[in-house]
Amino acid sequence: MKRMLSGIKPTGRVTLGNYIGAIKPFVSFQDDYEMIIFVANLHSMTIYQEPKDLRQNTKDLIALYLAAGLDPEKVTLFLQSDVKEHAQLGWYLNCMVSMGELSRMTQYKMQVEKAKARKDTSIGAGIFNYPSLMNADILMYDPDYVPVGEDQKQHVELARMVAERFNHRYSDTFKIPEPLTPRVGGRIMSLQDPTSKMSKSDPTGKGCIYMLDPINVSKKKIMSAVTDSDSHVRYDKENKPGISNLMEIYSILGHKSYEEIEAMYEGKGYGEFKKDLAEIVGAELQKVQDAYNQIMASGEIEKVLDEGAKKAGRIAYKKLAKVERKIGITIRK
Ligand code: TYM
Helix, strand or coil, rough: EEEEEEEECCCCCCCHHHHCCCHHHHHHHHHCEEEEECHHHHHHCCCCCCCCHHHHHHHHHHHHHHCCCCCCCCCEEEHHHHHCCHHHHHHHHHCCCHHHHHHHHHHHHHHHHHHCCCCCCCHHHHHHHHHHHHHHHHHHCCCEECCCCCCHHHHHHHHHHHHHHHHHHCCCCCCCCCCHHHHHCCCCEECCCCCCCCCCCCCEEEEECCCCCCHHHHHHHHCCCCCCCCCCCCCCCCHHHHHHHHHHHHHHHHHHCHHHHHEEEEEEECCHHHHCCCCCCHHHHHHHHHHHHHHHHHHCHHHHHHHEEEEEEEHHHHHHHHHHHCCCCCCCC
C-alpha cells in the first residue's frame, strides 16, 4: 500500500477551505492508502498562541478529523509535539537548506507582508525556518504522496529537493515525495475577496466559513458572498472569481460538475443559486458538528492520540537513528 502523510496547524478555527482542500481528501484516501495525519502544533508556535486557545484548537482539530470521517483504526493520527524526533530531524534538515532557498518561499514572504501590515515590531525566526520542520515531518515517514492545498505545494517541492540533496550527500535515505493537490477545491477563496485565499486569520471572519460556525451564520455568509454584476451562474475563474469560487464549493459538497450546476441555474439568478448552496453548506456543517459534539463528549481523543503517537514514534525513532548514523552525529553502530 502506498503511504500518504499530511498535517494541519491548530491556529484558529478550522475553515471550510481546510475541510475541502485537505480533510475531505484525507477521508477519501483512507481505504486505499496508508495514511499518517497529524496536528502541526509545533508549526503553530511561529505566531503567538494564547495557551488556552491552542489547547482548545488542538482538541477541535482532532475532533474534526474524526468527525469528518477519519477512522483511527485505519489512519495514524497524532500530535506533532508528541513525537520529539520531528524537531530534531528539523534541525538537521535546517542545516541543509540555504537562507536564499527559505526566503524564496511564498508563504514566508506572505507572512512577512502580513506582519508589516499589522505593524508588528519584530518577526519571529520560526516563520523563516518553518519549511525545515515541515521537511522533517514529511521525510521522516517516507510517504509516496503529500495531499495538500495549493498554498503548501511549494513547501513539498522544497522537501523533495532537500531529500535529493541529503540522499546525494550521504546515500539513499529518504523517499522523494509527490505533492497531491485536489483538482477542484485546492484553493477555496475568501467569500468577501475572491482574489485572496479563505484563511483562518480572516480579519472580520465574514469571508471565511468556520466548520464550527453556527449553521445560520454559515448560511448568511454564503448569502452575502461577493459575486459580480452579471447574473449568469457560469464558471469563469478569471472574470467571475466570486461565483466560480461558490461553484467550486457547490461542486464538492453538492457532488455536481460545473456543467450540471450551470444547466441547473440556467435563466435563474444568483439568489436561488446562493440559497441552495447555503442549504448544502449548512447540511454539511450540521453533519460534521453532530459528530464533533459526540466525539468531544466521548473522551476518545486522548486514546486516539496516545495510540497514534506510539505508532508514529516507532517509525520516527528508527528513521532518526538512521539519519544520525549516516551524518556521523552518533558514534554508536
Ligand atoms: P494549514 O494549517 O495552513 O492548512 C492545512 C491544509 O489546508 C489547506 N488549505 C486550503 N485548501 C483549500 N483552500 C483553502 N482556502 C485552504 N486553506 C488551507 C492547506 O493547503 C493544507 O493542506 N504547513 C502546513 C501544515 C503542515 C504540513 C506538514 C502539511 C506542517 N507540516 C507536512 C503537510 C505535510 C499548513 O500550514 O497547513
